[in-house]
Amino acid sequence: MQEKVQNKDISFDEFKSEVLKDYKIAVTSRECSLLGRREVLTGKAKFGIFGDGKEVPQLAWAKSFKNGDFRSGYYRDQTFMMAIGELSIEQFFAGLYANTNIDEEPMSGGRQMGGHFMTHSLNQDGSWKNLTEQKNSSADISPTAGQMPRLLGLAQASKIYRHESNIDSTNFSKNGNEIAWGTIGNASTSEGLFWETFNAAGVLQVPIVINVWDDDYGISVHARHQTTKENISKILMGFQCDDNDDGYEIIVVKGWDYPALIEAYQKAEAIAREKHVPVLIHVVELTQPQGHSTSGSHERYKDKDRLEWEKEHDCNLKMRQWMLDNGIATDEELSELEKSIKKEVRNGKKAAWTAFGKQAKAYNKELIKLLKDLAESSENKSFITNLVNELSDNSEPLKSIVYATGRKALRYVRNESTEAKSSLINWLNDFQQKVQPDYSSHLWSPYEASAKNIAEVLPEYNDDSKMVDARVIMRDNFEAIFKSRPETLVFGEDSGEIGDVNQGLEGLQEKFGELRVSDTGIREATILGQGIGMALRGLRPIAEIQYLDYLLYALQIMSDDLATTLYRSKGKQKAPLIVRTRGHRLEGIWHSGSPMGGILNLLRGVNVLVPRNMTKAAGFYNSMLESDEPALIVECLNGYRLKEKLPSNLGEFKTPIGQVETIREGSDISVVSYGSTLRIIEKAANELEEVGISVEVIDVQSLLPFDINHDLVKSVAKTNRLLVVDEDVPGGASAYILQKIIDEQNAYQYLDSKPQTLTAKAHRPAYGTDGDYFSKPSAEDIFEKIYSIMHEFKPSKFPKLM
Numbered sequence: 001m002q003e004k005v006q007n008k009d010i011s012f013d014e015f016k017s018e019v020l021k022d023y024k025i026a027v028t029s030r031e032c033s034l035l036g037r038r039e040v041l042t043g044k045a046k047f048g049i050f051g052d053g054k055e056v057p058q059l060a061w062a063k064s065f066k067n068g069d070f071r072s073g074y075y076r077d078q079t080f081m082m083a084i085g086e087l088s089i090e091q092f093f094a095g096l097y098a099n100t101n102i103d104e105e106p107m108s109g110g111r112q113m114g115g116h117f118m119t120h121s122l123n124q125d126g127s128w129k130n131l132t133e134q135k136n137s138s139a140d141i142s143p144t145a146g147q148m149p150r151l152l153g154l155a156q157a158s159k160i161y162r163h164e165s166n167i168d169s170t171n172f173s174k175n176g177n178e179i180a181w182g183t184i185g186n187a188s189t190s191e192g193l194f195w196e197t198f199n200a201a202g203v204l205q206v207p208i209v210i211n212v213w214d215d216d217y218g219i220s221v222h223a224r225h226q227t228t229k230e231n232i233s234k235i236l237m238g239f240q241c242d243d244n245d246d247g248y249e250i251i252v253v254k255g256w257d258y259p260a261l262i263e264a265y266q267k268a269e270a271i272a273r274e275k276h277v278p279v280l281i282h283v284v285e286l287t288q289p290q291g292h293s294t295s296g297s298h299e300r301y302k303d304k305d306r307l308e309w310e311k312e313h314d315c316n317l318k319m320r321q322w323m324l325d326n327g328i329a330t331d332e333e334l335s336e337l338e339k340s341i342k343k344e345v346r347n348g349k350k351a352a353w354t355a356f357g358k359q360a361k362a363y364n365k366e367l368i369k370l371l372k373d374l375a376e377s378s379e380n381k382s383f384i385t386n387l388v389n390e391l392s393d394n395s396e397p398l399k400s401i402v403y404a405t406g407r408k409a410l411r412y413v414r415n416e417s418t419e420a421k422s423s424l425i426n427w428l429n430d431f432q433q434k435v436q437p438d439y440s441s442h443l444w445s446p447y448e449a450s451a452k453n454i455a456e457v458l459p460e461y462n463d464d465s466k467m468v469d470a471r472v473i474m475r476d477n478f479e480a481i482f483k484s485r486p487e488t489l490v491f492g493e494d495s496g497e498i499g500d501v502n503q504g505l506e507g508l509q510e511k512f513g514e515l516r517v518s519d520t521g522i523r524e525a526t527i528l529g530q531g532i533g534m535a536l537r538g539l540r541p542i543a544e545i546q547y548l549d550y551l552l553y554a555l556q557i558m559s560d561d562l563a564t565t566l567y568r569s570k571g572k573q574k575a576p577l578i579v580r581t582r583g584h585r586l587e588g589i590w591h592s593g594s595p596m597g598g599i600l601n602l603l604r605g606v607n608v609l610v611p612r613n614m615t616k617a618a619g620f621y622n623s624m625l626e627s628d629e630p631a632l633i634v635e636c637l638n639g640y641r642l643k644e645k646l647p648s649n650l651g652e653f654k655t656p657i658g659q660v661e662t663i664r665e666g667s668d669i670s671v672v673s674y675g676s677t678l679r680i681i682e683k684a685a686n687e688l689e690e691v692g693i694s695v696e697v698i699d700v701q702s703l704l705p706f707d708i709n710h711d712l713v714k715s716v717a718k719t720n721r722l723l724v725v726d727e728d729v730p731g732g733a734s735a736y737i738l739q740k741i742i743d744e745q746n747a748y749q750y751l752d753s754k755p756q757t758l759t760a761k762a763h764r765p766a767y768g769t770d771g772d773y774f775s776k777p778s779a780e781d782i783f784e785k786i787y788s789i790m791h792e793f794k795p796s797k798f799p800k801l802m
Contacts, residue, residue, distance in 0.1 A: 026315075028344070029051060032093070033290065041294065047113050051075075051076040054215075057211070060264070060265045065181060068173065068174060069180070071137040071182075071183070073117070074140065074188070075140060077115075089348030089352075090104070093348060102570045109570035111567065119135065121572060125448070126448070131172055145194045148198075148529070149525050149532070150529045151201075151208060151529070153529050153530040153535070156206045157538075158177070158179070164515060172539075179272045183211045184213070186216070187217065187218020189227065205278065208272065209272050217298075220300065233282035254283075255283045256314070256318035258319045367391060367405065367406050371388045384409055443604060447571075447628060451607050451658070454627055455656070457652060459619070472646065474635070475506050477618035478508060504635075528545075528562065531579065532561055544581070545581040547581065547582060548583025551632075552595065559602040562605075562630050574629075580633055582634065583635075584634075584676035588771075594726075594729075595728070603632065612676070613639055614644055615645075615647065618650070619653050620633050621633065622654045623654040636675055658705035659701065660698050662697070662699075666694040666696030669789060671685070671697050674699060676727075677725055680782065696715055698712060716747040722755040725782060727760050735757070742755055758782060761776075787801060
């Protein structure tokens with residue numbers, strides 16, 4: 001360690017000051033963990049999961065973490081966040097209490113449990129801050145190893161910025177020198193997401209450093225049940241780079257050895273930052289003094305020998321002893337410092353609790369006055385007075401309790417009409433409008449670049465516009481995008497050299513290079529992760545998942561990470577990733593499923609766009625690249641070889657988000673669908689016209705968001721009948737569409753017939769043309785369904801078919 005001091009040309013006093021500063025952070029973090037557990041057990045906080053036992057390695061890590069770097073971690077990294085100056089004592093407890101004020105609880109505005117951290121990437125208007133001038137943490141998620149795929153993209157962004165000179169990297173990178181640092185517990189390395197990410201980072205050779213905090217357990221389960229040989233670094237040694245092969249640098253270091261840790265992180269930083277070689281740091285011999293969380297005690301599963309070993313090897317105590325042994329401080333000095341820290345943490349906790357309850361107490365006071373006035377004018381005074389007494393006796397009210405009590409009071413005056421009742425109603429309405437956004441805002445972007453604000457631009461055609469295979473429209477539109485937007489890139493299985501399986505990217509790798517149009521391995525979850533991470537750093541990635549069915553491999557990452565990024569950061573981070581896939585109408589179980597119902601429920605926060613042809617699809621890409629929201633675009637798999645007219649304004653025309661399109665006018669029934677099925681519906685509509693039934697066909701185009709102008713109810717008001725046709729299973733997307741039209745848009749009041757759905761069978765499509773016909777809605781199915789609805793309405797005009 002003395003050698004390190006000399007190399008940095010700092011005096012012993014300066015070195016001592018730095019070490020003492022580190023030790024203060026470690027003790028502060030530990031005291032927060034200890035006091036935080038008590039706050040949960042006394043009921044002030046809901047749940048606690050803390051970083052005790054991991055303090056010292058995180059101090060060493062923080063010394064190598066530079067401005068512009070990104071963290072993608074898990075819920076044990078509180079000491080690190082304190083060390084880089086992004087988490088105070090008050091903020092730690094504000095997170096524990098779920099304070100909804102984003103200024104007082106900047107980690108999520110109370111939307112995530114404590115232990116989940118982030119920094120703010122966006123200004124108030126949604127524009128990017130200069131991320132190179134701050135230390136960055138992507139917003140955490142709880143699912144084990146779920147932070148790993150995103151980590152890959154955060155690191156790949158540095159590689160893109162280093163090698164693509166045409167991108168304006170002002171706010172995002174300085175020559176690609178930034179490292180993406182990941183953290184994960186040793187047990188969570190058992191997850192497939194860890195292995196997929198680890199392998200992909202080795203292939204891509206990106207500046208990534210993965211910290212494995214190893215305390216031998218995963219909750220109560222020992223490493224012998226988690227990892228072959230009980231040692232993650234040992235079994236990953238095959239990834240070690242050498243003179244002949246790329247790979248990883250693998251470093252193993254004891255988690256209580258302060259000087260060795262600093263040296264290990266300095267080495268890892270130099271390798272990753274300068275050479276873009278990925279690094280694994282396996283931090284061993286760590287402890288978890290309070291067990292996994294406040295849900296239980298580690299005394300239940302650790303024997304006496306293990307518990308005694310943990311006491312002896314506690315990293316804070318080891319660091320303290322090292323300081324004493326090296327004359328850095330005396331026992332008296334450290335004891336006095338520890339005593340003052342305890343007081344500081346108690347005061348910080350108290351201040352955070354006061355701040356948390358301030359708003360609820362103010363509302364409580366307002367409601368008490370309103371209810372007293374209400375009681376004086378009501379024949380149910382005694383009941384309302386009881387509510388007043390309950391509020392008065394509650395010294396630590398919650399906003400939910402206050403609001404619920406006010407709503408209950410209305411029941412006692414439901415037959416009364418007084419000024420006091422009107423005042424209470426107005427107060428409750430105002431309360432709901434003010435408070436509900438604390439819990440529900442930012443599912444969608446509130447900023448100017450919201451997808452719903454992107455105006456439609458129609459395709460333009462010249463007199464000599466050609467009819468071409470529709471894939472050509474996709475290809476040429478992508479080319480126009482890549483020419484005008486150097487920050488865009490596309491990647492996926494078969495996306496690069498052959499230009500995707502349907503030739504929608506034909507020849508583009510040759511024109512724009514392997515970094516911007518690239519192939520990936522067969523690893524859907526980390527394809528998504530690449531996109532999320534790069535989008536968090538200002539790039540505009542398009543992540544290609546070859547078929548809609550394959551999205552299931554990546555759905556957890558899309559749901560838990562991508563769909564919640566804006567929401568869980570309360571508008572302080574965004575990841576405008578576009579996910580490209582294709583589906584519908586190919587024969588067989590594995591390539592023609594339509595799991596749209598699951599997608600719709602799991603991806604709230606992602607625009608789900610379902611164009612019926614390639615011109616519409618290309619317009620969606622153009623629209624979403626103007627937006628700051630993520631999207632899933634599902635191209636029609638059987639539409640690439642169909643003929644469409646080639647627009648002259650490629651890269652410029654835009655399909656509107658959340659708007660339906662009537663593609664056939666009719667007067668007898670409204671038929672609503674999306675994607676490839678619309679071509680079959682149009683065929684059936686032509687046949688129905690021959691028997692005197694006029695069908696209005698509407699393409700919803702966008703499932704999330706859905707018909708923001710409520711045009712579908714206008715159609716139902718005209719036709720008085722409704723059929724939803726869908727390739728998804730019964731109760732899937734068709735049920736979602738029906739709920740939107742009947743319940744949300746109140747179309748029920750215009751119906752003369754029962755609204756119905758026509759869907760695929762409850763199983764995946766069987767293989768072959770016959771299998772497809774008997775598995776999904778056919779033109780005959782649609783004809784007969786609509787005819788039967790009209791038969792019920794006018795049996796004499798439309799006699800029964802069968």
